[in-house]
Amino acid sequence: MHRPTRILALATVLALGLTSAASAGYDRDTVIVKFKDSATAAAQRGAVLQRAGAGPVLGTVRGLGANVVRTTADPAVVAGRLNRSALVQYAEVNQILRASAVPNDARFGELYGLNNTGQTGGTPDADIDAPEGWDATGLGTFPATGGAKVGIVDTGIRASHQDLAGKVADCAQSRGFLIFAGSIRAGCADDNGHGTHVAGTIGANTNNGVGVAGVAFNSPLGICRALGGPAGTGNTADVANCIGYLHDTGSKVISMSLGGGDSTTLRNAVVRAYRNGASNGSLIVAAAGNDGNATVNYPAGYAEVVSVAATDNRDQRASFSNANADVEVAAPGVNILSTWFSSDSSYNTISGTSMATPHVAGVAAIIAGRNAGATVTTIRSRLQAATDDLGAPGRDASFGFGRVNLSKAG
Numbered sequence: 001m002h003r004p005t006r007i008l009a010l011a012t013v014l015a016l017g018l019t020s021a022a023s024a025g026y027d028r029d030t031v032i033v034k035f036k037d038s039a040t041a042a043a044q045r046g047a048v049l050q051r052a053g054a055g056p057v058l059g060t061v062r063g064l065g066a067n068v069v070r071t072t073a074d075p076a077v078v079a080g081r082l083n084r085s086a087l088v089q090y091a092e093v094n095q096i097l098r099a100s101a102v103p104n105d106a107r108f109g110e111l112y113g114l115n116n117t118g119q120t121g122g123t124p125d126a127d128i129d130a131p132e133g134w135d136a137t138g139l140g141t142f143p144a145t146g147g148a149k150v151g152i153v154d155t156g157i158r159a160s161h162q163d164l165a166g167k168v169a170d171c172a173q174s175r176g177f178l179i180f181a182g183s184i185r186a187g188c189a190d191d192n193g194h195g196t197h198v199a200g201t202i203g204a205n206t207n208n209g210v211g212v213a214g215v216a217f218n219s220p221l222g223i224c225r226a227l228g229g230p231a232g233t234g235n236t237a238d239v240a241n242c243i244g245y246l247h248d249t250g251s252k253v254i255s256m257s258l259g260g261g262d263s264t265t266l267r268n269a270v271v272r273a274y275r276n277g278a279s280n281g282s283l284i285v286a287a288a289g290n291d292g293n294a295t296v297n298y299p300a301g302y303a304e305v306v307s308v309a310a311t312d313n314r315d316q317r318a319s320f321s322n323a324n325a326d327v328e329v330a331a332p333g334v335n336i337l338s339t340w341f342s343s344d345s346s347y348n349t350i351s352g353t354s355m356a357t358p359h360v361a362g363v364a365a366i367i368a369g370r371n372a373g374a375t376v377t378t379i380r381s382r383l384q385a386a387t388d389d390l391g392a393p394g395r396d397a398s399f400g401f402g403r404v405n406l407s408k409a410g
């Protein structure tokens with residue numbers, strides 16, 4: 001079916017009030033105790049531990065003389081008992097420290113998709129494990145540069161936004177063939193917001209003290225505005241034109257939060273950019289669609305393109321998210337906070353498979369950055385493996401291989 005189609009940006013706008021919260025915990029099996037220097041006899045120490053419900057000693061803390069002691073009781077209670085002993089200098093619970101790669105961005109705590117502590121009423125850890133993933137992939141010091149370039153076909157970008165400044169490496173538009181006669185033109189300003197939101201999820205300036213964090217914050221962005229029509233619409237030729245531009249300017253990953261009908265031109269653009277999965281190709285990710293049924297949208301539906309479904313803060317399939325055999329991975333897409341186009345310090349919370357797609361593009365970019373020179377086929381298989389299986393065991397229509405998890409990114 002090669003009917004002319006209008007391609008629609010796939011987002012629905014929702015408002016949400018948010019609170020931030022952080023939970024601290026401690027190891028349930030151990031307690032830390034330091035005896036006074038006067039308590040030298042092992043039998044004496046052992047008796048104190050036994051009365052408090054602790055023991056045996058598992059080890060010591062290097063250079064401090066403190067012991068790590070096993071307990072089957074509540075470590076907080078055990079520590080309290082030990083602290084009442086005249087032989088104990090101090091005792092305390094063995095606290096769990098948060099992953100070190102927690103950035104200082106003012107609103108990071110609202111990004112449940114990156115790190116879910118239950119702060120939006122969801123399930124803790126229903127997230128992409130971004131802090132753990134940044135640590136595991138060597139990004140825990142928040143470098144601003146050095147990542148694989150990500151191309152975005154969308155409504156453009158507010159390049160002067162405080163969380164996007166300096167991110168745009170390539171900027172162009174293809175819009176309205178009656179206006180531009182099919183050529184790529186300069187300029188990628190966003191007059192809609194959708195593209196700026198997507199860009200922030202992929203690559204917002206991170207650990208800069210303000211706003212949000214991006215998944216692949218050290219990736220430069222290639223921006224091509226194809227959805228310049230009313231309400232975030234564009235045509236097949238414009239989208240295909242942008243795919244060609246972003247591939248030719250070196251984007252290793254191309255993110256498309258859009259969808260519509262099948263088209264020979266669109267498919268040919270995807271096939272050309274994918275390069276049969278070779279090392280000179282671009283990995284293409286696209287939104288599965290917001291019809292809430294089994295509809296297959298394009299470009300997601302092409303075999304060359306990774307189709308992305310949306311989850312919520314409880315790792316459930318979003319009610320609007322399409323489910324079909326082509327869905328390849330899932331990511332958070334409900335009530336996602338990101339950068340907005342209306343001012344250099346504006347943010348907005350919206351929903352859609354459009355919002356899930358850039359989470360996946362970010363994970364793919366980090367994989368591509370760690371595997372420079374690898375084939376797109378290899379990067380794609382590593383992306384499929386960097387997931388937590390949800391729903392029916394194995395690949396399924398709602399989640400594909402599962403919700404992406406950056407800490408599994410190889």
Ligand SMILES: [Ca+2]
Nearest residue numbers: 105205210212
């Ligand atoms: Ca930021």
Ligand SMILES: [Ca+2]
Nearest residue numbers: 300301302305
């Ligand atoms: Ca596909």
Ligand SMILES: [Ca+2]
Nearest residue numbers: 390391392394
């Ligand atoms: Ca599954």
